[in-house]
Amino acid sequence: MKKNRLIDLQNISVTLGDTPVLQGMNLYIRDKEFITLLGPSGCGKTTTLRLIAGFLQPDSGEVFFDGKRVGDTPPHRRPVNTIFQRYALFPHLNVADNIAFGLRLQHKSRVDITRTVDEMLSLVNLKSFANRAVASLSGGQQQRVAIARALAVKPKVLLLDEPLGALDLKLRKDMQLELKKIQRRMGITFVYVTHDQEEALSMSDTVVVMDGGEIQQIGTPIDIYNEPVNAFVADFIGESNIVDGIMLRDDLARFSGHEFVCVDHGFAKDEAVDIVVRPEDVDVVAPDVGMLRGTVTTCTFKGVHYEMIVDIGGFLWMIQTTDYSPVGAFIGLHIEPDAIHVMKKSKYSGLFGDYSCFTEEYYELSEPEEA
Amino acid sequence: MTKPQGAEHRLARTQRGKGAWVSAMYALIIFLFLYAPMVVMVVISFNGKNSIVEMDGFSFRWYKEFAENRALMTGLRNTLILALCASGAATLIGTAAAIALDAWKKSLTRSALMVVTDIPMMAPDIVTGISMMLMFVLFGTIVGNGGSLGFGTLLIAHITFCVPYVILSVLPRLRQMDPHLAEAAMDLGCTPFAAFRRVVLPNITSSIVTGALMAFTLSLDDFVISHFTTSGSFNTLPLEIYSITRKPVRPSIFALSTLIFVGIFLLLLLINFAQSRAERKTIR
Numbered sequence: 001m002k003k004n005r006l007i008d009l010q011n012i013s014v015t016l017g018d019t020p021v022l023q024g025m026n027l028y029i030r031d032k033e034f035i036t037l038l039g040p041s042g043c044g045k046t047t048t049l050r051l052i053a054g055f056l057q058p059d060s061g062e063v064f065f066d067g068k069r070v071g072d073t074p075p076h077r078r079p080v081n082t083i084f085q086r087y088a089l090f091p092h093l094n095v096a097d098n099i100a101f102g103l104r105l106q107h108k109s110r111v112d113i114t115r116t117v118d119e120m121l122s123l124v125n126l127k128s129f130a131n132r133a134v135a136s137l138s139g140g141q142q143q144r145v146a147i148a149r150a151l152a153v154k155p156k157v158l159l160l161d162e163p164l165g166a167l168d169l170k171l172r173k174d175m176q177l178e179l180k181k182i183q184r185r186m187g188i189t190f191v192y193v194t195h196d197q198e199e200a201l202s203m204s205d206t207v208v209v210m211d212g213g214e215i216q217q218i219g220t221p222i223d224i225y226n227e228p229v230n231a232f233v234a235d236f237i238g239e240s241n242i243v244d245g246i247m248l249r250d251d252l253a254r255f256s257g258h259e260f261v262c263v264d265h266g267f268a269k270d271e272a273v274d275i276v277v278r279p280e281d282v283d284v285v286a287p288d289v290g291m292l293r294g295t296v297t298t299c300t301f302k303g304v305h306y307e308m309i310v311d312i313g314g315f316l317w318m319i320q321t322t323d324y325s326p327v328g329a330f331i332g333l334h335i336e337p338d339a340i341h342v343m344k345k346s347k348y349s350g351l352f353g354d355y356s357c358f359t360e361e362y363y364e365l366s367e368p369e370e371a
Numbered sequence: 372m373t374k375p376q377g378a379e380h381r382l383a384r385t386q387r388g389k390g391a392w393v394s395a396m397y398a399l400i401i402f403l404f405l406y407a408p409m410v411v412m413v414v415i416s417f418n419g420k421n422s423i424v425e426m427d428g429f430s431f432r433w434y435k436e437f438a439e440n441r442a443l444m445t446g447l448r449n450t451l452i453l454a455l456c457a458s459g460a461a462t463l464i465g466t467a468a469a470i471a472l473d474a475w476k477k478s479l480t481r482s483a484l485m486v487v488t489d490i491p492m493m494a495p496d497i498v499t500g501i502s503m504m505l506m507f508v509l510f511g512t513i514v515g516n517g518g519s520l521g522f523g524t525l526l527i528a529h530i531t532f533c534v535p536y537v538i539l540s541v542l543p544r545l546r547q548m549d550p551h552l553a554e555a556a557m558d559l560g561c562t563p564f565a566a567f568r569r570v571v572l573p574n575i576t577s578s579i580v581t582g583a584l585m586a587f588t589l590s591l592d593d594f595v596i597s598h599f600t601t602s603g604s605f606n607t608l609p610l611e612i613y614s615i616t617r618k619p620v621r622p623s624i625f626a627l628s629t630l631i632f633v634g635i636f637l638l639l640l641l642i643n644f645a646q647s648r649a650e651r652k653t654i655r
Contacts, residue, residue, distance in 0.1 A: 074563075090556075
């Protein structure tokens with residue numbers, strides 16, 4: 001187990017100015033893994049990346065590469081390369097010279113350099129762009145040049161700092177697939193930073209959810225989505241209804257005035273807990289057979305499904321269903337035992353999960369940028 | 372209401388025509404005010420006769436007289452040497468200062484520093500000149516070398532008033548640059564110094580050249596500060612001309628002034644060219 005650790009961050013704390021950015025962080029990264037640091041802006045994910053790259057020194061704690069301490073190794077001697085948020089291509093060099101930059105520093109022969117540059121250009125589908133000025137390229141093309149430039153020097157680890165943040169949605173989806181493909185083909189470790197949960201889920205082997213300079217949860221995308229450890233993770237990844245509940249005994253929980261059979265155990269008798277129910281896991285049924293009953297307050301067509309906000313005893317639930325119910329309709333809801341996820345109470349309890357202030361603009365609100 | 376479209380078009384065109392005519396006149400008047408004195412001087416410098424009203428054919432007579440004037444030629448040589456040294460040193464110092472200012476994280480300290488560096492630019496030349504003289508004399512007296520004004524003091528003074536202009540030229544370019552460029556270079560294997568030389572420097576070269584040319588021009592035509600910070604031992608061209616003009620002015624001064632005007636004009640063209648090139652590079 002220990003042998004497989006390519007990068008190991010132990011007890012890292014970082015304070016920038018007066019604000020603690022990372023607090024006692026422990027994280028290891030396996031060889032050839034696609035790991036994503038996911039969190040809202042200011043959660044410390046970019047700081048973690050800069051620590052690994054060597055642009056930043058921790059106030060306390062140690063960084064290990066391959067079991068060796070690298071605290072004093074400057075960035076240019078670390079076997080990692082970074083894709084910067086705004087690409088940071090060299091404007092005075094053309095595409096080929098940008099890609100050759102690192103190779104020239106390694107004093108490779110001219111033949112080697114030409115061959116590698118050609119390889120990289122075809123890897124990122126920019127064969128005919130070798131002599132173009134980088135300023136004349138589109139955002140997506142600049143992104144590809146940045147990837148080619150970083151991969152040309154054959155790093156062991158590629159660090160990507162919100163690399164797709166500046167691209168439009170369609171391009172972003174294409175690049176997600178392409179990045180994943182490149183990672184598999186080159187067989188190197190990717191450490192990817194993003195605040196886009198969908199990006200994290202679709203690309204990663206491992207997702208690290210961060211908030212407030214602390215790791216909240218580490219797991220596979222499926223684990224993170226299905227078994228969030230606290231209200232923050234449940235809310236940040238996908239949509240969630242999070243309600244207060246009580247664990248009556250193993251496999252039986254009580255919330256919203258009803259007892260539900262569930263599949264969670266290991267809690268104390270009558271322990272107060274947070275209950276997560278994903279909007280797509282709720283079935284709409286007739287009011288008289290429903291476990292819960294409520295009134296539809298909004299209903300929005302989303303293409304594949306309808307998204308409804310249902311008022312159940314004053315608590316607003318989000319429900320995604322293919323069955324249309326008009327606003328004002330009184331409906332019943334049915335929840336299967338395995339759709340209920342029970343979490344221990346945390347400092348995030350009660351902060352998330354209610355859709356009472358939900359509006360359509362919610363989606364467009366936040367595209368935060370990390371400083 | 373039913374006015375045909377063509378009429379409106381014609382109306383718009385005549386209005387635009389009138390506007391163009393007015394602005395052309397305006398430009399002409401401005402140019403006349405700005406350049407009429409120069410033109411008069413240039414014309415008279417080629418006059419064959421020692422008069423400003425009587426014309427007597429085209430001649431290089433006054434240019435020859437100027438070339439044979441030892442004092443003026445020495446002044447010209449001194450001025451060029453001084454301008455080269457001062458602009459060179461100011462460019463080095465100013466560029467380094469701009470880089471340091473750009474790297475400064477605390478914005479309050481930085482803006483305070485900026486104000487401090489800008490003051491020599493704002494202060495009247497005569498104040499700068501007198502205060503410099505005072506400092507040089509005081510310092511000279513302390514080290515027991517009182518009143519030794521000359522090339523050294525002149526050079527220090529010129530560097531001082533040129534540095535802010537170099538900073539003013541280089542700093543905005545650094546600000547525009549992606550702050551991650553140097554990091555990207557280090558990431559790819561550059562030492563911090565190599566990152567500066569290979570990536571940062573090529574991207575600010577044009578603004579450094581602009582700053583250097585600006586410093587050179589300023590040093591070349593400075594009179595007031597030079598007047599206070601040198602003694603008879605080392606005279607620049609403007610000082611030499613000033614001392615001559617106290618006697619009746621010879622047309623050779625016009626010839627010299629024409630040469631200076633042409634020189635400065637060419638330098639300004641160069642500065643403009645360098646600036647527009649720098650701007651074109653930043654357009655994404």
